[in-house]
Amino acid sequence: MDDLELLRGLGRELEHEPPGTLARQRRRLLEAPDGRRATPGRSGRLRRPGGPAGWSLIGAVAMVTAALVLIPGVVLRGAGKPVLGGAKHLAFGTGKTLNVLLVGSDSRGGGAARSDTLVLVHLPADRKNVRAVSIPRDTLVRVPSCKADGGRVVPARVAPVNSAFALGVACTHRTVESVAGVEVDTSVVVDFTGFAKIVDVLGGVELTIPRAVSDPPSGLSLRPGRQRLDGRQALAYARVRHGLGDGSDLARIERQQKLMSALLKEAREQRLRDPARYAKFLAMSARSVSTYPRLDVGALEAVARGMEKTGADAVRFSTVPVKPAPQDPNRVALDGAAAERLFAQFRK
Amino acid sequence: MVSAMTAPPAGIPVTGTAAGPVCDADLVERSLEEPEAFAALFDRYSAMLYRYVSRRIGPEPAEDLVGDTFLTAFSKRHRYDLAHRDARPWLFGIATKLIARHHRGEATRYRALRRSPVDGPGEELAERVAEDVTAFAARPLLAEALAGLPRRDRDVLLLIAWGDLSYEEVAQALRIPVGTVRSRLNRARRKVRAVLGDTNPMHEEE
Known part of the structure; x- marks a missing residue:
């Protein structure tokens, strides 16, 4: 083997993931004499319409992957959390249409959790052609009044859709319901920081890489051919933008869907092949996912069984149409008529 | 209607690091007026730099070193x-200078590797691909080679192998001509190969 390849292997072994405490260094920077006025939140002003949406799409694919893999995982963990029967009776098996809101939270860097990714997933009665629509996180919408921690009521306001999550997943749930005019059966929060770990617990994921990949920004470097990716590599591979295929979003989506199929396959095989490792995977998954309203095990199990029929490539992705917001050209708002046509398909 | 669902997600430009709608130079320029804009550079690159620096000097000192790198960059923006x-x-160049202060620490780290493996493949050995096994076996030799390289040669070699910079980017980072990058890299790789036992004289870089 090439000496540089050997060195890269050594490098990977020596490498450490950035700890949460690295955020302290960011604060040092912001408190530097010249940067006294700096506040973390204001860097958000740098965003332009459409800018962050790229992540939104990548996030959407990763999220649906995560959900498809994790939901059965949580279910099969078996008894545990108390059950929410509640007023709302949900028919989660096949036979009924189901709308699930996936909320990707990303608490990297030790800051407050944010809903970086919002994907509305439509599961038709036969569960065969799943549709997933992502909503760019900084889309300006009317956030209904929500209760904050401690019972304080925050009045309705126009704000970026991801700001609702600061008041809890219930607020995000209601915001999306009111904006889309769609009844959401359940919201599933997936913690992104856990995603790579989950892949690792599965023992990685096996993929065929058509061409060598080198993406310095993410540190991803892959040789062509069939190989096993660890969690970090898998995530980077799903996110990487350039140097692969024709660099288009379509090429990226295709890549992500292959990754998704591979992960689903991996999880299913693991269940039979290595029950001990699978148990670890379930425990890890359970920590990365929560639902609202809290679902009972039976309901989740039904979803999981229903999902078995969903081929990984049977999920179609799109992004809700947006345009620059009239109030603030640096933000986006829903493109009324086009968005309405899209959401109409989610109504039962 | 169906086409709205299946259409490629229009209006989603590529975003993120160097080639996004806001390139790094824009951020630096903007930070002259609005210092807080510089934090966006930290968000882009601190994790990447941390990973690189942790390889060279270990996880604990890496944290402060990454912080120092951005503080230095900020003051020189x-x-x-x-x-x-x-x-x-630019950032890798600053980090490299700061790593030089840890020179002794870095070499000690590599020497220690010659004796004790970081975390052996152990029971997972069977699952590893063949290359990883080779790399594992070669590690003490590689560590010895790295410990023995002059710092300048090691900087070039590791910026390329671990930092994934191109020759031009290394030249820019270290403020040396590209030709010097090539010659230092060749020298470093020759030494590494010699330690690995490869004496093939045809095995020359460009």
């Missing part, structure tokens, strides 16, 4: 050449 859209070479 007035002198940044805005023609360089990608700030990575």
